[in-house]
Amino acid sequence: MRVLLVEDEKDLAESIRRGLTNEGFVVDVAHDGVTGAWLAVENPYDVAVLDIMLPGKHGYQILKEIREAKIWTPVLMLTAKDGEYDQTDAFDLGADDYLTKPFSFIVLVAHLRALIRRGAPERPVTLTVGSLVLDPVRRTVTRQGSPVALTPKEYAIVQYLMRNHDQVVSKAEILDNVWDAAYEGSDNVVEVYMGYLRKKIDTPFNTTTLTTVRGMGYCLVSDER
Amino acid sequence: MRVLLVEDEKDLAESIRRGLTNEGFVVDVAHDGVTGAWLAVENPYDVAVLDIMLPGKHGYQILKEIREAKIWTPVLMLTAKDGEYDQTDAFDLGADDYLTKPFSFIVLVAHLRALIRRGAPERPVTLTVGSLVLDPVRRTVTRQGSPVALTPKEYAIVQYLMRNHDQVVSKAEILDNVWDAAYEGSDNVVEVYMGYLRKKIDTPFNTTTLTTVRGMGYCLVSDER
DNA sequence: ACACGTTCTCAGCAGGTTCTCAGGGAACCG
DNA sequence: CGGTTCCCTGAGAACCTGCTGAGAACGTGT
Numbered sequence: 001m002r003v004l005l006v007e008d009e010k011d012l013a014e015s016i017r018r019g020l021t022n023e024g025f026v027v028d029v030a031h032d033g034v035t036g037a038w039l040a041v042e043n044p045y046d047v048a049v050l051d052i053m054l055p056g057k058h059g060y061q062i063l064k065e066i067r068e069a070k071i072w073t074p075v076l077m078l079t080a081k082d083g084e085y086d087q088t089d090a091f092d093l094g095a096d097d098y099l100t101k102p103f104s105f106i107v108l109v110a111h112l113r114a115l116i117r118r119g120a121p122e123r124p125v126t127l128t129v130g131s132l133v134l135d136p137v138r139r140t141v142t143r144q145g146s147p148v149a150l151t152p153k154e155y156a157i158v159q160y161l162m163r164n165h166d167q168v169v170s171k172a173e174i175l176d177n178v179w180d181a182a183y184e185g186s187d188n189v190v191e192v193y194m195g196y197l198r199k200k201i202d203t204p205f206n207t208t209t210l211t212t213v214r215g216m217g218y219c220l221v222s223d224e225r
Numbered sequence: 226m227r228v229l230l231v232e233d234e235k236d237l238a239e240s241i242r243r244g245l246t247n248e249g250f251v252v253d254v255a256h257d258g259v260t261g262a263w264l265a266v267e268n269p270y271d272v273a274v275l276d277i278m279l280p281g282k283h284g285y286q287i288l289k290e291i292r293e294a295k296i297w298t299p300v301l302m303l304t305a306k307d308g309e310y311d312q313t314d315a316f317d318l319g320a321d322d323y324l325t326k327p328f329s330f331i332v333l334v335a336h337l338r339a340l341i342r343r344g345a346p347e348r349p350v351t352l353t354v355g356s357l358v359l360d361p362v363r364r365t366v367t368r369q370g371s372p373v374a375l376t377p378k379e380y381a382i383v384q385y386l387m388r389n390h391d392q393v394v395s396k397a398e399i400l401d402n403v404w405d406a407a408y409e410g411s412d413n414v415v416e417v418y419m420g421y422l423r424k425k426i427d428t429p430f431n432t433t434t435l436t437t438v439r440g441m442g443y444c445l446v447s448d449e450r
Numbered sequence: 451a452c453a454c455g456t457t458c459t460c461a462g463c464a465g466g467t468t469c470t471c472a473g474g475g476a477a478c479c480g
Numbered sequence: 481c482g483g484t485t486c487c488c489t490g491a492g493a494a495c496c497t498g499c500t501g502a503g504a505a506c507g508t509g510t
Contacts, residue, residue: 107324110323114322151455151456151457152456152457153456153457154456166362166363167362167363168362168363168364185458185459186459187498188458188459188460188498189457189458189459191497191498191499191500192457192458192459192499192500193457193458194498194499195498195499195500212497212498212499213364214376214377214466214467214497214498215376215377215467215496215497216364216377219363219364376466376467376468377467377468378467378468379467410469410470411469411470413469413470413471413487413488414468414469414470416486416487416488416489417468417469417470417488417489418468419487419488420488420489420490437486437487437488439476439477439478439485439486439487440477440478440485440486
């Protein structure tokens with residue numbers, strides 16, 4: 001089992017390398033992002049461990065490069081709890097798993113085994129609901145192939161709705177998941193944004209996928225009509 | 226986000242419960258396996274945390290039970306490092322993730338978030354009474370496959386009746402379970418709504434499932450005729 | 451400083467939903 | 481059969497919810 005480890009703290013990298021080797025993995029280590037990305041593209045690893053904070057390049061950037069090169073090696077991200085990116089972002093960018101530092105070595109091994117076991121699916125990392133496609137890596141949304149320009153808030157809402165497509169989501173849920181906890185306004189913002197979104201992802205295409213469920217919330221249905 | 230925590234060490238359970246509540250989760254705690262399994266089957270949790278060492282029942286037995294009940298709530302197992310089952314077993318037993326004690330609280334939260342995000346693989350969580358089907362996730366009701374549009378109150382009543390199908394439920398029970406405690410009107414509302422419902426779920430389909438039991442209440446029968 | 455895009459608030463409207471009431475019927479009892 | 485009780489139903493009033501246009505506030509880049 002070949003593992004790529006990209007970690008700039010040399011001590012930590014060395015101790016992980018030694019531990020994984022003891023567990024029977026074959027480990028390649030890169031101490032910076034450029035080398036890491038290159039190794040990942042050139043060699044068939046079973047799994048890659050990517051630190052998020054790297055000199056020069058962000059872990060995210062490396063991941064992006066790897067994915068754009070159509071390499072679907074499962075990636076586990078190492079994130080710092082106080083980092084500027086919170087954990088949810090790691091998934092958005094196509095990571096398959098993540099651990100927050102500090103983590104126990106045993107947990108790391110378990111997660112790697114799980115990732116390897118699951119394997120690398122031949123998948124483009126996009127969300128698809130009917131003819132609506134969202135690419136988290138490029139941060140783009142298309143309907144019927146045509147690109148749709150969305151503002152950050154709109155994008156966040158669509159993403160949340162697509163993750164929960166064909167389910168009713170309440171305005172409160174949307175507020176919880178798209179707005180930060182500090183927001184103290186009324187539900188009405190959500191209604192307003194639904195109006196914006198309909199004008200962008202439904203009206204121009206004569207579709208009706210963003211439906212209102214009175215008294216409950218909204219539902220993004222995959223069945224277009 | 227609702228979490229079920231099954232852990233017999235009361236102190237640990239309480240401290241986890243408190244921490245998760247602070248993180249915005251809604252937490253139910255069970256101190257033994259029997260209660261835990263029952264809760265897991267009866268309620269729709271987003272994720273469950275299961276200790277592997279429990280009085281009476283093993284964690285994996287509980288897991289087995291809830292999976293057999295077709296409940297696909299993601300499960301995170303808590304294993305002891307020196308336990309008779311080592312970590313790899315947890316995956317083999319159908320757990321979606323596990324942590325080895327002692328674990329850091331931050332790691333626990335991160336793992337729960339990851340599990341919730343990944344979500345339950347499939348959930349055919351529908352209520353069915355005869356040809357009447359209610360899907361709580363989509364908030365839809367169908368009879369003989371045709372969708373039936375219901376208002377929030379109507380929907381709530383149907384849901385309650387379906388949960389208690391083939392039993393007589395009194396108007397008072399319906400009032401208690403569908404209207405909030407502040408309601409001070411008469412029983413007549415229920416009669417009115419039964420009229421509405423019959424017009425929507427029985428009359429158009431030539432069925433008679435919403436029957437009146439004079440002096441007692443109403444009964445939703447599964448036998449259509 | 452200015453133009454622009456984005457976010458958010460507000461108020462009014464339209465239509466759906468809830469509930470009350472009163473009259474008519476159906477079931478039950480002696 | 482007559483009286484009583486219980487249930488059904490149509491009409492309508494009060495209420496609530498969600499949609500929308502206008503515009504203010506804010507930040508960003510020029």
